[in-house]
Amino acid sequence: MEYLNINKEVSIKHHPRLISVYLGRNKILSNLDITPGLFQVKNSKENYSGDVRPCSEMILNMALKIYSILKPFKKILMFLKNYIYFSNNLLGTQYSNLFIKKNKDQFNIYSKNKKNTLKILKGKQIKIYKFLRNKKLVYPFYKNFFPGIGSDYHYFGTIPLGNNKLSVNKNCQLNNNKSIYLIDGSVFNFKKNLYPFVFVMANAKRIAKILNK
Ligand SMILES: Cc1cc2nc3c(=O)[nH]c(=O)nc-3n(C[C@H](O)[C@H](O)[C@H](O)COP(=O)(O)OP(=O)(O)OC[C@H]3O[C@@H](n4cnc5c(N)ncnc54)[C@H](O)[C@@H]3O)c2cc1C
Known part of the structure; x- marks a missing residue:
């Protein structure tokens, strides 16, 4: 950036992400620490997708760190582990909301109107959830976790x-x-x-x- 001598705001393209947890009707067995998405529910017209992957001990421990209130239920959750599905819901680049700008000697990375991005993410997630319900893959409840704009790790297009x-x-x-x-x-x-x-x-x-x- 120093070399390019850019002083204006530069938009970083990315895929905003919302993580969802579902209780599946069937077991998925996997011995990997993190199993890749096993399938994706994708809407090319509206440009969003959600994958489905099973939980693992490692993911569960991370979740317990975030939601420490669940710690007393660790044994039950471990027992249910193979029925817990994770989904990464991703939006297309038109929903990008990350910017970088030089401010004196440092570069600031920031987003604008975070609430709007979250609202769009939740709207798309509901559609993915309804699809999973229609296919009788999950029970009728879920928990969403929004890791924040910029924690989707899909940055590109600068x-x-x-x-x-x-x-x-x-x-x-x-x-x-x-x-x-x-x-x-x-x-x-x-x-x-x-x-x-x-x-x-x-x-x-x-x-x-x-x-x-
Ligand atoms: C947890 C996670 C899950 C993901 N899941 C998926 C997925 O399921 N499917 C998918 O398609 N994509 C996924 N991605 C995104 C994908 O990994 C990235 O889009 C891709 O790796 C980007 O490649 P890159 O070469 O642009 O950057 P990176 O892979 O980040 O490579 C940058 C490299 O530069 C090095 N580096 C940084 N600074 C310096 C420096 N000053 N000097 C020297 N080296 C430096 C870094 O160490 C790194 O090796 C995921 C990412 C994460 C983090």
Whole structure:
């Protein structure tokens, strides 16, 4: 950022996230610390998704740290562990609400009107919940946990493909300085795809091949 000498507010694209916990009607067995999402409920038109993954001892311990009031029920929760499902509800990039701006000697990262983002997240989560209910996968209650804007870990799109100063060309070279290659999530705008990881890796591999020539 110092090198780019940017003093105006820069919007960081990301997928705001709401975590939901459901009680499933069936057991899901897994011996992983964190099992990846087993399936996703996705609405491409409205640009949101929710995955479903089973709970684990590690996740349960994290939850007990956040909701210490539940600590006396740890044994019961451990017993029910395989029936507890977690879901990450993610929104598309049009709901991004993270900004970075230089303020004297430091960079501030902030969001605006957090309540509105939370309201949108809850609205989409209800639809995912209704889908799970219709499929008779979960019992009729859930608990939402909002970790805050910026804790979704899906940041990207600050230096995307384009023609201006703060963008890259097809080979991911910074337009202002072709000897700088950007190969992380910042060159993408994951409007439709809400899961950036594999694309970031595949693109990095593509650029590595170009550099190797
Ligand atoms: C808990 C969690 C769960 C996630 N789940 C999913 C998922 O299910 N599906 C999905 O698609 N995506 C998921 N993501 C998002 C995905 O991991 C990120 O979008 C992706 O890793 C971004 O890649 P990146 O290369 O842009 O950044 P990163 O992977 O964050 O890489 C940045 C690297 O730079 C290094 N670094 C930072 N500062 C310096 C420095 N000053 N000097 C040298 N090195 C430095 C860091 O150590 C790090 O290795 C998840 C992320 C988290 C944290």
